[in-house]
Amino acid sequence: MKIFLLISVFLLTSSFQHDGYKSSREKMVKTQIESRGIKDKSTLNAMRNVKRHLFVPEKLRDNAYDDRPLPIGYGQTISQPYIVAFMTEVIQPKKGHKVLEIGTGSGYQAAVLAEIVDEVYTIEIITELYQTSKEKIREQKYDNVFVKNADGYFGWKEHAPFDAIVVTAAAEFIPPPLIEQLKDGGRMIIPVGSPFFTQTLMLVTKKDNEITTKSLMPVRFVPFTRNK
């Protein structure tokens, strides 16, 4: 009887823990993402489903659903939820798609993508982060995410071409191998700037061997308009 009571209490507290973050997650989607114009249903569902708090360092779990990036060590951050949602929506992910991510980081973006597309190939250059993110992705049972510890510059040729490429770590150039591994008609999203500063996202599209770019608004905020 005592053991039964103990098990019941344990299960109750565990579910309470998840419920607590679930409401934070719902609130995050409503106030930070939907309210800022993200409309794609699959993106919104993915943001609701992925347990962001499990991808941040334990001491920062209570801040996991805050409207800001959080440090994850090694000078890297887990992006602000809105940026993750924005980047996801912009590449127009669909069932059947194969997506490459450069810069696994915490693994959160890969998990969000994995909710929508068939396969996610993600590369992380920092070994410690690769190990942590791989473990988290495995624990969350995202079997359609494949993680590699390598230099993302070279992409992942064996599984190219990709319907979309998400580059999470800003660089001063767009690696030619990634352009090559992007399918014709595919979309690549790459941030320009630093996570703590204002970030602008760049959409790169490839059509008939012509590469075009489009700079998108700073994604953290409402569109910047002139002060009247």
Add this chain to the structure above:
Amino acid sequence: MQFFSYVQWYHFAYMVISIAMLSFGSAGTFIFLFKKRLTQNADTVIPILMFLSGLFMSLVIPLSQVSFIRFDSFLLFSNQSHVGKLIVTYIIFFLPFFFGAAAIGLILICGVENISKLYFANMTGSGIGGLLPVLLLFHFLPQDIALFISFFPIIAGIILIGWQSRTLLIAGLICLLLNALCIINKTEIHLSEFKGLSKTLNLPGAKIVEEKISPYGLLQVVESPALRFAPGVSLAFSESIPQAKAIFLNGDWYGALSDKNILNYTTSIIPYNIKERKTVLILTPVSGNEIVQALENGANNIITVESNSQLISLIKNDLSSKLSEEELKKIQFVTTSPRTFLQQNQKKFDLILLPMLSTFGGGSGLNAMQEQYIFSKEAFTEMSNTLSTDGVIAVTSWMDYPFRNPLKILATIVETLEDNNINSRQKHFLAVRSWGTISFVIKNSPFTHTDYEKVLISCTKLFFDPLFIPGIEPGRSTKFNALQDERLLEYFEIIVSEKRNEFYREYDFNITPSTDNKPYFSQFLKLRSFNYLKDTFGDSSVFFFEIGYLIVIVTFFQIFVAAFILIILPLFKLGLKRQNLLFTLLYFGGLGTGFMFLEIILIQRFILYFDNPVFAATAVISFMLICSGLGSYFSGKIKMEKGILISTSAIVVMTIIYIAGLTPLLKLTSDLSVSAKILFAFVLIAPIAFTAGIPFPLGMKKLSKSSELMLPWAYGINGCFSVVATVLATIISVEIGFIGVMFLAAGFYFISFASNFAFKQ
């Protein structure tokens, strides 16, 4: 400052050191509140204060690096615990200055009858103390210099004691021993994990392969197989991007040494596509690639100008391993400032290449408070006078959003052309935009139809978009690189038109061209727009937006509040009806403010003269302190009342003469050699500095005759106002320019002069 610039950002160094300097005001208040006890036991107290000053000097860096104290400026606005850590860091750095200032203050108060000689020793020592670390920085790291300097106050305290007290002597020796232990047990220095150097060292196989220290900072070269350098390279580039070694200055990205030049696939190729450029002037290169690009495009005479000799040395060594003897003969390296070179140069150039503006992604205003004389209107005029018939100036900027850098550089180009009476301005410049950068090309003679054709061919090949080219089809300016906010093109049109000034006023950022009087090109923040930016960008992000200037404002407020408290506190003991309260406040406050305003502005003016902030600061600070020390010594030989009135009024007059005559004099002598310039700087600074050394000791003497109790308060006021003035001078110079600050300096000395009429015997 150098240490903090390395482990954090320079701006936070500014904040921490400003608080530390407030210690002079605090020491004055401390002495005031406990005057009787301190002066009665001065023989014991002074050496103890000196020992503590030296001891804490050696402990500041180890303590600030302890993990639960060490703050990270990148996390200040997202993790409140770092605010607490910053406060603790303030206290740690405050202590050595406080103890030192208290010792000096007590010495001056106890020996007020000999204040002229004592103040002379203080100022001269400070002058030497300003010069010595700069010389040592050529060979030693800042943390090592701090340890070395920490011995001085302890030794001074031991000399003071002599054999009078065995206990104190032992205490002094123990302090020396503890300092020695700090040298033996070197502290491990931790950079912010978000600094460029830290992140780069996380790359696989990354290691520091070269290190050079100088007063400019710590230059480090990092190698890693994963490092590549190809800023803004065209998406048409399909080859492999070469590996590179990254250059860091004080932990921040500075440039790169790459195996292969890819700049021909960036917007910087445009001037070469228009016409062959035989003679090329490269100002402040960030890598050797600009030089290689010039060679590959047919240049046979390349002059590279950079004032940091260590960077020149790095680039030279790198190129010597890549280029042939014949190619190396075509390159000349000149170690001087770009403006000095332009003023002294007689040659004409086919191409003048400016350093790249901004950082990838637009940056965060980190350079806002840096004088960038190379981007002023006067600099552009000097450059255009150095061009050959079909020569061009080329400047590239990273694209930013909200738009700032491209707008300001265009405004500078347009106004310079206007000032030089060039009509049909639009035929004298063009621009080319890629996904990340925009390059402007400016010409004295109008661009021809052939020039435009060549640019358009280049753009199509490299997926770039041309701007300001007459006759291009609609939409061509955004064909390859669309803008979500196409108002950029509209803003460009307005800047070129007569509605420019109205646009400057309305736009939310400061895009008015910089001048030599206000050379802060990267200062974009308009204080009146701050609330609007906060609403748009959010509380926790706006600070990163234009953080350079914001840090100065925040520093000013924190110092102002602290100084206010320190000045008001003693009044509770003094009482508001105390005689000569007003005189003390106005006289010593005026002196402190006026002196620092003068010093700051002289440093700013001489930065352009030497185009070397380290030289300028060292020269001005050392000359001013040493000469004012001599003035203090001289003050002992003159009549008190007359000396005060004549010296303060003379400084007012000299400052006004400087306002009118300093800039022309500096321009006239700009082509002198460095040593001649140093001598000339001394000749210019000495008279005003000497005179400025007279009023303080005479004022203290005057006060001691009627209100001796006020002496510590006077010392504290002078200290507080000096520190507040340092930061205030920077803000005022950004808002109204250097000349405005000089007028204010004259004004404050006038206040000191006039306050004498409020003095009651």
